[in-house]
Amino acid sequence: MSSFNRRQFGRLAGASAATLALPAVLRAQARPKVVVVGGGAGGTTVARYLAKDAGEAIDVTLIEDSDRFTTCFFSNLYLGGFRSFESITHGYDTLESNYGITKITGYATGVDRGKKHVVLRDGSTVPYDRLVLSPGIGFIWDSVPGYSEDAVDVAPHAYEAGPQTQLLKQKLDAITDGQQVVIVPPPNPYRCPPAPYERASMMAHLFKAKGVDAKVIIIDPKEKFSKQGLFLEGWEKYFPGMIEWYGPGVHGGIKGVDVAAGNVETDLDTFHGDLLNIIPAQKAGEIAAAAGLTDGTGFCPIEAASMRSAIDPAIYVIGDAAIAGDMPKSGFAANSQAKVAAMTIRGELTGSRVFPARYSNSCWSLIETDDGVKVGAQYVPTDGRITSTTSFISQTHEDPAVRKATFEESLGWYAGITADMFG
Amino acid sequence: MLKTGPEEHDHRRHAVRRGSVVVFLMFATLFHAAQTFAGDGDPVAGERLFGLCKGCHEIGEGARNKVGPHLDGIIGRKAGGVEGFTYSRAMRQAGQAGLVWDAANLSTYLHKPRDFIAGNRMSFRGLAGETERADLVAYLAATGGAAPADDLERRDAVIVTGFAKIVLDMEGDRDYGEYLAGECVTCHQASGHADGIPSIVGVPRAYFVKALFEYKSNIRTNEVMKLRVANLANEDIAALAAYFSSLEPE
Incomplete structure (x- = not known):
């Protein structure tokens, strides 16, 4: 036996x-x-x-x-x-x-x-x-009028990682002096709330590191976004004049996109992007x-x-x-x-x-080299709903050593969660 | 008063911080011993560098095992040789194969720990500068030259007091701990490998419980850990400690 x-x-x-x-x-x-x-x-x-x-x-x-x-x-x-x-x-x-x-x-x-x-x-x-x-997730393609599944090769969403991400990277690498990228983030609820804003940070980092004089314009359907204070502080500090964010209070509403022309039309104005990154509304x-x-x-x-x-x-x-x-x-x-x-x-x-049941979440974002921020919360089922019990968020004006440690922690987390997923 | 050079001045400040001239004299003696072990290393500069290590390692009077083993007597010690500490298989095998730490191989190890002993779980990327490594090794030789720490369990029991003691006296539900550990292993790898976040696999119960109470009481300040620990009841902590202390690193 x-x-x-x-x-x-x-x-x-x-x-x-x-x-x-x-x-x-x-x-x-x-x-x-x-x-x-x-x-x-x-x-x-x-x-x-x-x-x-x-x-x-x-x-x-x-x-x-x-x-x-x-x-x-x-x-x-x-x-x-x-x-x-x-x-x-x-x-x-x-x-x-x-x-x-x-x-x-x-x-x-x-x-x-x-x-x-x-x-x-x-x-x-x-x-x-x-x-x-x-x-x-699945995409609600027409949530941004004019965008469609057929447009993803021209204006990648890159919101399911894989070939779309590689395509966006190729197009970003081709951006030259005087050009600009327009990001249209999705409305709530959507996958990874800080991601469009971390993405804007990474685009600006790329341009700055290469010495390319290019801008990132964010035309947001939302009035506020995840880790907003932390991102705005970081953009001001590292990328002055390189990232512009407009909520509906300013642009008045997104009327549609013309993918071929590279235009995002709002009540206020038409914004032109040499590259459009349109992230549609989402469903299961x-x-x-x-x-x-x-x-x-x-x-x-x-x-x-x-x-x-x-x-x-x-x-x-x-x-x-x-x-x-x-x-x-x-x-x-x-x-x-x-x-x-x-x-x-x-x-x-x-x-x-x-x-x-116990649930937890933590989420790290990178703003610029060695400047990481994080949020996290614990959850338990309460009256049939998963409810947050405690939470934290990185503070503005944090010591650079803290931000560096936060970034390094995110590397450890990536190694950990992928080992937990793939064995 | 004797004229002193800047280096000796440094030593004196060091001595004052320790609050005793006797300590200063002992230190000077050890410093001499260190020089024969570690060549040209400066143990005072090494002490500052030890800041990189002390999150996981203790050395000197009263040193205990934490996430890493205590470093008393490290020079001349067999690799993987501290009783009561759960090493990675790779480190145990290195010791069984005859690796004994000296100034030279310790310096090589600290250069690129993962290259020197592949599969060891020390969460440290390495120290590139040769001078820095010599300084650090000189500090380890000088400060850890004392007799190895005695009876670690007993010492842990004295240090862990209050609530932590209450939890240590509870019998943890290992199966429950295994479920709760799902929250830990998203970052602290279940294999015991460490890539920037310390391994907690095989960590002694007393150390584990004490560390969690240090998060609860704000002595440790990592926000992610404080968040996770805030909702842990005593029986949860006891269960987690029972589970993680029962594991062997791969």
């Missing part, structure tokens, strides 16, 4: 206890199947934690269209020249080889919730006992609506204590696609939600212990 450790024993004992409480359909199966759709911060984490903690007791499948995944977080640092594209791109090999996760490379288009299977674009189906959707990734799991907001209502869909108890929705109360849409948040979902699912399927 092979040796037995305490954890394995607990797992088996728990499994037999749980069997009594499970529906017949699950009892009949040797191993319950969990299917995860989406290989980003949420999907990789939930798959890895299920496989790591449940061992052989759960069969875990990860469906993701790409072979390699480029993280949205730190993609602005690639634009600024602080990171290589390769250093923010990761493979799924370890999840397959070390954790026994089955990776299906394909695009999941829908879910037959009655038959409990996921439908792929090629028509094949993947059955599940529990499904986790972590599909990220396509499969969420196709599966009927979204509400009128375009995102997915969930149970705050577990990340279980409020619409289908066999499905969990995590990350940007979920309506997660006070939590922002971020890679850190998705990673945190994934751990609650993994624990709950494992409890349901194997009888392992389930603890009260």
Whole structure:
């Protein structure tokens, strides 16, 4: 007989206890199947934690269209020249080889919730006992009139990292003296609230470092934005006259874009960009609506204590696609939600212990070399809603040593979260 | 009064800070010893450089294991040789293979720690300047030349008091700790590898509990850590300490 450790024993004992409480359909199966759709911060984490903690007791499948995944977080640092594209791109090999996760490379288009299977674009189906959707965002293309999916090669959104990010980088590198870039950030709610403003900082850094006399104009549909005081202070300090931000109080409203001409038209004026970076309004990734799991907001209502869909108890929705109360849409948040979902699912399927949900988020942004800032918060479910209990934000006028330490901490976090995701 | 050069003047300030002429005399003796170990290094300059290390390492009277092992007796010590400290596998193997720290190999190690012992978990990128390394090694030799710290557990128990003591007396729920650890390992890697954020894998319980209470009481000031710790009850801290102290770095 092979040796037995305490954890394995607990797992088996728990499994037999749980069997009594499970529906017949699950009892009949040797191993319950969990299917995860989406290989980003949420999907990789939930798959890895299920496989790591449940061992052989759960069969875990990860469906993701790409072979390699480029993280949205730190993609602005690639634009600024602080990171290589390769250093923010990761493979799924370890999840397959070390954790026994089955990776299906394909695009999941829908879910037959009655038959409990996921439908792929090629028509094949993947059955599940529990499904986790972590599909990220989808775009509402016409939220900026004149912009469309066909325009992304000319005016990249670069808000899903990958070829779009590389395209934006190419176009930024081609900017010359006297030219300007116009960024149109999305309205709330959207992925990674400080990202458009960190991106403006990275663009200005790039121009300044190369000695290119170019400007960044931000035409914002919002009156205020994340870490606003910190960014405005940093722009004044490092990039005087290089970054201009206009909220609706000034521009009066965005009427549309002419991508071919490079114009953003507002009530106040027409702003010309030699490069346009249009980031449309957002909704849950396509499969969420196709599966009927979204509400009128375009995102997915969930149970705050577990990340279980409020619409289908066999499905969990995590990350940007979920309506997660006070939590922002971020890679850190998705990673945190994934751990609650993994624990709950494992409890349901194997009888392992389930603890009260805790959620957390931290978010670092880089303004200029060695000048990092951060925000963070803790959350618990309260009256059915994920509610912030404590939070912090970097202060203006901080000591440069503190900012440098914050930036270095962000490098450590990147190494940590990607190890937590990809193994 | 004797005429003193600027260097001796520095030593004197150092002595005054320690508040005792006796200490000054002892230091002078140790300084001589250090010179035979560490060549031309200046231990006074080295003390300033030790600021880079002291987040994780203690040295001198009463030194204890923190995130890193105490450095008393480091010169002449086997790599991975402090009892009661959980080293990375790489560091243990280096010691088993016969690596004993001296001024020369310590300087090479501190140049690029990850190159010298691949897979070790010291979260330090390295010190490029040869002079700086000689100074630092001279300081380590001088200050850590004392006998190794005794009975570390007992000393921890004395230092950890109040609430931390209450938590240390609780039996932590390791499984619960493993769940709670999900919040930690997003930054502190579960493998024990460290890339700019210290490893907490295998950290002694007493040190772990004390550190978290230092965040709770504002002695430690990192905002991310204060935030995470603010919502931890005593049983949560006990559970986390039980979990992390049970782990072995890869």
